[in-house]
Structures are given as structure tokens and as C-alpha cells.
Amino acid sequence: MDKEAMLKETLLRLMQRLAKVGGWAVTHEAGESSLYWTPGTYEIYEYGGTAPPSFTDNLARVLPAYRELAASMMERCLRGEACDFEMEIVSFKGTLKWLHVIGEPEKDATGALIRVAGAVRDITLQKQQEHDKRLLSHRLFTTLEGMTDAFYMLGTDWRVIYINEAADRLVQGLARKALGTSIWDMFPTLVDTPLYAGYHQALRDRKPFHCEYYSELMQNWIELSAYPSAEGLAVYFRPITEQKRMAARIAASERRLNYVTLATLDAAWDWNLDTDRIWWSGALERLFGYEDLEGAPELDTPRLFWTDQIHEEDRGRVLDSIAHIVASDARMWEERYRFKHRDGQFVHVEHRGFIIRQDNGRAQQIVGGITDISDRMLLEQRMLHAQRLESVGKLTGHVAHDFNNLLTVILGNAELLQMIMKGNAAVEPLAEMISSAAIRGSDLTRRLLAFARKQTLEPRSVDINALVDNIAPCWNARWASTLSSRCIRHPTCIRRSSTHTSSKARCSTCA
Secondary structure: OOHHHHHHHHHHHHHHHHHOEEEEEEEEEOOEEEEEEOHHHHHHHOOOOOOOOOHHHHHHOEOHHHHHHHHHHHHHHHOOOOEEEEEEEEOOOOOEEEEEEEEEEEEOOOOOEEEEEEEEEEOHHHHHHHHHHHHHHHHHHHHHHHOOOEEEEEEOOOEEEEEOHHHHHHOOOOOHHHEOOEHHHHOHHHHHOHHHHHHHHHHHHOOOEEEEEEEOOOOEEEEEEEEEEOOEEEEEEEEOHHHHHHHHHHHHHHHHHHHHHHHOOOEEEEEEOOOOEEEEOOHHHHHHOOOOOOOOOOEEEEHHHHHHHEOHHHHHHHHHHHHHHHHOOOOEEEEEEEEEOOOOOEEEEEEEEEEEEOOOOOEEEEEEEEEEOHHHHHHHHHHHHHHHHHHHHHHHHHHHHHHHHHHHHHHHHHHHHHHHOOOOOOOHHHHHHHHHHHHHHHHHHHHHHHHHOOOOOOOOOOOHHHHHHHOOOOOOHHHHOOOOOOOOOOOOOOOOOOOOOOOOOOOOOOO
């Protein structure tokens, strides 16, 4: 073999190896058939022999599902017909392979079959890729059909290429009828929606398009996203009417909560036990002067912010109390303690909380309110003081009445003693002293009764000298000379006389 022939042989072998192609031929000479393989065919079949295997051995390598096809095709070739088929085999080393086999007959001038020449190509990788594509296509189809979101695909000419079941259901079975037709022709009302301009702009600019709009066709608010590609648009959409209603209710609830927290005297708080952080409403600034560093009315702080503001004498009691409540199955917690204002002063607060628990009973959250009760406590103290005074007044009234009854007895007996001891210079002054003391007691009783009845006391001027004279010895000559006089201002005065009429004759108390 010359060099040129050797080069051609080498190049042919390399190309066959690269393309995974081998050649074969069946010749007929002297009534006998013989098989020929090129080196590429040996590699494809992973056969290590020096001569090709027999037809029987070859056919045995074909999987049963393709064995009948392979036998019939070889018979066709041997009858002088061309053949072209695919089959799956097990190589001589046990490897599963897909082969593409072709063959053509060669005849002499008389039309007699000389040989059949053909080629075999390893298409295992191609078959695997086709299988993967089919599997991926099936999975994609299953995924798209099972999606809760509606989905459809449009070509660049606006024709509907694919639409899933969810989309067809939303438009009441009309969508599947639109396959192969222009979406604008099938649903002309869409031209007046944001979709018309949005779709065109998405294809033109190669940028996704998102929008929310109310669909008269579906009687729903729709959220839609369209993604462009070289083949057209992939469109996802879903109804969001219920979400919009829910969002509106949440927004209304938040507004009401804001108004309630502004109207209440409490600063609302929400302690997340898992993160150990506390959210405070804007009332915290109004009540205690604390605000967010950025000036926001609401405040999100670690738990230590709260505990650091509790008076050190109350801190242990408060923390023990809340730890006990959290560890128990209780639902409510309440404590009173002193809380530090932003200005450094301590105020009395009432702190309440509702414990939110998981199904297993573990405390997860505490929500409640804290309010300044300093004014209330001051008012309670004043009310308690007033109640005490009222109690004292009632007691005083009862005592004064009883004491007045005793004075009546004393005054009556003092008058009798004066009458009996009249003229007795040694004893009569003593009786008058008893009577005078009883009169002073009666005046004290009157003042006590005025206090008990909450009457206004009338202060008046007094003569200190006269008061001193009243406690002078009973035998004072001036006193003794007026024993028979009667006081016109005090009818109960023991110095009385049935003949006394002078308005200027008064007892020493009234003098």
C-alpha cells in the first residue's frame, strides 16, 4: 500500500471514530456469504475478535424488542433492497447502545447481487438527549398543567401557542378555542386594557411586563407578568380580588389600631419571646418620652430596654412575676411598678399583658398595654384621705352627741347643787366651776358637731383677760358679786335670775 492510500485509510478511520461510524459489508462468492467490518464497527460493538462474529451472534446482541425488525431488514438487504433502521443492542462488553444501520445492495451487469454494503452509527448519546428532552417536555407540560397560576404562550405574531388548564378555567373554557388564533382577534376587549400596549412594549424592548388590572371577561382583579423571548411571550396571571379585599381589610384594621392606640391612655406593646424583642406603639413617646432614633412614632427594642427602665427596687419582683406567668398556663399578667421617664424621673405604671401560647402550651408572645397611673394613684390617696376624714367626722358626731347627753346631766346637777349650796361660800363656787366647765364642754361639743356636719366654723375675737378670770378662784369677790346675774346670750348659763332683764349683764364667757 502506497503512502497516499495509507493516509486515506488513517483519515477515514479517524473520521469514523469521531463520528462513531463503522462500515460493514456482506459479499456473496461461490454460493457463500461472508461479513466484513471496518475498525469503527469493531469499536462500536466493543468486539475484540480478529474476524467479525457470525450473523447469529450479531442478531443475539439485539434486544428482543428490536430483534425481529433487525432480522427482517437484513433479509431485505440480502434480497437486494435498501434498508434503514434503528435498534438497541448489548455490546460484547455488556453496554447498552442505540445503533442506526443503513445498507444498499450492489449488483453486476446482469442484475445479480454481488454484495451489500452499509454503515452503522452509534446514536446512543442522541437517543439519550431525545429521551431527556421528552422527559423534560413531559415534566414541563405536567408542571404547567398542574400550576394554580394561569399560563399561556404567545408567538411573535400574537397567536396563542399554548394555554394551561388553569387559564382555560378562568376564562370559562374559551381559551383552548383560541389556540392558533390571534389573541386580539379572539379577545378583542383586551385591546382596551393595559395588556395591549404592555405586550407590544415587552416584545419591542425585551423587558418583562407586570401589571394589575380589572378583567371584565373574568370578573376579577388580575395580576399579570409577561416575559419576552425570541419566540414570543410567556404570560403568567392569577386572580387577586380576594387578596385585594384582604389587603383593604388589613389596611383598615391597621388604621383602626393606630386610632385606638392614639385614643387610649395605654402604650401598646408586643413582646416576641422567640426573638426577645418588644414593639411599642407611638404612645410610648407621649407617655414616657421615648422615641425611635429616626423619629418614628413606633419603637422596636430588645427586652433589656424595658427592664433597664424599671426601678431597681421593683425590677426583681416584676421579672419574677412575669417568669412565673410564662412558665405556667396562665393567660393574663398584670403588675404595678415604677418606670423611668425619659427625663430621669420615675412614674407609677400599670402593666398588663395577654399571653399567646402555641398548641403545646409554650408561651410565644405577650401583647398588652402600659399606662401612667401616677395621677390616678394621687387621686386614690386623696380619696382615701377624704374617706378617713369622713369616718372621723362620723365618729366625732356620735361622740359629740353622747358627750352632750353627759353634759346635760352634769349641768342639771350643777344647777341643783348651786340651789342647794346657795349662800355656802365654801361649796357654791365649786358648783359654779362644774357648771362653767360643762358650758365649755357644750361649746366644744357644738364645734365637734359643726365639724361632723361639715358646717363652716365662725371665728370670733376673744378677751384673753376674761378667759383668765374664768379660771380664777371661785371665791373671787367680783365673781361672787355677780352670781345672781343672768346671761341673755346663753340661756343655759347658771348665772341666771328670774328678775334679770339687763342686756348688758353678761356672763364672763360672753363679756
